[in-house]
Amino acid sequence: MTQIRRVVVIGGGIGGLTAAAALHLSGRQVTVLERARSLAPVGAAISLAPNSLRALDVIGLGDEIRDLAAWTGDGGLRTPGGRWLSRSSAAAAAERFGGPLVLLHRATLINSLAALLPPDAIRTAAGSTLADPGDARRPARVRTPDGELEADLVVAADGVRSAVRATLFPDHPGAVYSGFTTWRAVIPVPATEFASHETWGRGRLWGTHPLKDGRVYAYAAALAPAGERAPDERAELVRRYGDWHDPIPAVLAAARPEDVLRHDVHHIAEPLPAFHRGRVALLGDAAHAMPPTLGQGGNQAIEDAVVLAHHADDLAAYTAARLPRTTAIARQAVRIGRLNMTPNRALMAVRDSAIAALSLAGPALFLRGFDGIADWRPPQPPYASVVSGAGER
Template structure:
């Protein structure tokens, strides 16, 4: 059988995971990345147990687990430092099968790239989807003065995906989620700290350790879209968070203005008709951009990648003979799950968005009381997310266990965008 060809548009976390999974499944893959290098945009990424199990499929799960920097408890605090709730690390590990691993995005990209032959990724290659293909013709992608034909195109081209517009013209894309975020990686403060997230009035801050001794911190403010600091973003963070509890002021004092990343958050709250059309599939933010409040954006892109590779495995004669049917199965498995997480992520942002003093006081009192009376309640917010497992070789396209693809969702999407 002739080796099938795949083109992956975008070499981010989702695109590289898809490349590794497809390569292992028997595909000849070419990756086209617009940027000049694989150096990722962003600071850190948290990989929850669902994504770690997905990475087991490409032999990377144990490497990721070895990078866990913290296996203890976490805290939810007020700006003054009062603890509202405690996240039990041991209970989370037992409930979901392991710890969440926080690592720098560059580390993850390097690990993913190490699983690929050196000639698969072409950087500085701005690609455009010319034809999504159909059952009787290949898909076509143009790059520079060259046109590539492929049995499969994976559009992992991010939140501003041009391929999404080609597949579903006129459909609304991601919209502003109501808040902007800042991210920094700073030296560890002199005084030890417990990982925490802190909620204020329409603002939040999180501080988490990295294995290399540095600290990843993120902040958010619920503010109109498009805002920028009049001077620099570090100065803006000092205005917003400089009087919050330690180590927040210490971390801000340790970074330079150019070390601060700021991005408005957008999410895809209106679902697309499908995640495929013809021989082209959408993956990650191109399909289902979500708010970072549950930390699932990159994790869901990784899930997408291994589920796609499962359905289009080149050695599976049935899938090879019916690639459009395999892509429809990918949509049926992924669209309901990811859109549920998009909605849950949007809902989870409402609590820290509260800004009036009475509402914030009531929120804090309720969170503290619930945490004290029902200690494991906060963990339940990740049920159906962190307990997901990838499809096994004998399960085919059926339901794969907690949080996995659901047969009941298939009728709603059967046959969509197969043309």
């Protein structure tokens, strides 16, 4: 592949903006095309593990995000009645993986990423289609309402329903329904103190975590038919989770119907044959959409972005570096989803007993499930000096 100078990024989400920033910092001319009218993301938070924070170190943003975010990990896993199945430790996670797990609003991360780019690099309300993926002899072409753009590299970060993926791999079945739906909300909850927790019930779960600005990030998931919706999603949450342990009733009482977002979960069950074709590279959900059960979807998109910038002149090397890793993590996320969303009472009892037994050995044993994930390191050094150890909060 010829030297990459002109880059078009389709999609202005976290993965697309991280790729744009990394490619811009490496000296490329970058244009980001986002079909929405603004970069403002939906009202939800994102958990970043040490692997993606080290990727953000590459573009000089890791320490800024660590400072803006809340450290997570002090809390654990509970039953709907409130019994603790396991307790976790932020310090133990930071020591094991060389850095903290953090939580922040998606808008905060989007704003920090966008600030790394020239103002004219981002075009909103800019729907686009891939007109030609290009090859070694000719550039790729992207069609926009204002005309066509030629590029030495097109980065497709256009999400789980990626039109670019369908163009590159028309015989691939695409994303499939994961079997469950999710709700998310970021809200202030007055006079409520609690430890972060995720609670597993029968075919459903709930999570509650504090953000650094004092608000609460709450999420829920439940087995449901694809496309099912309730007239009032807050009322639906009350019906499903209103009798679960504190602080869940208080969080539900503080939420308004308009605060609650609901989305069905889809994932790519059949891995793509490659993450590139011609002069086009796929990343994030467009390449390897996975259930949120490991909290790694956005983290893997950030990893993709810095690895792609490193291998921008050799997309086959990008595929070789990313496809095996993301395929393994996606499969693990599917397995975890089957475990924590099981409707089988007998399996629930076995699951809960096993988790409780593991927790007796301490949080480090429970963290082993993230070995090989959270301890990942990028293939290149950071552009700026950073502090990426466990540190002090």
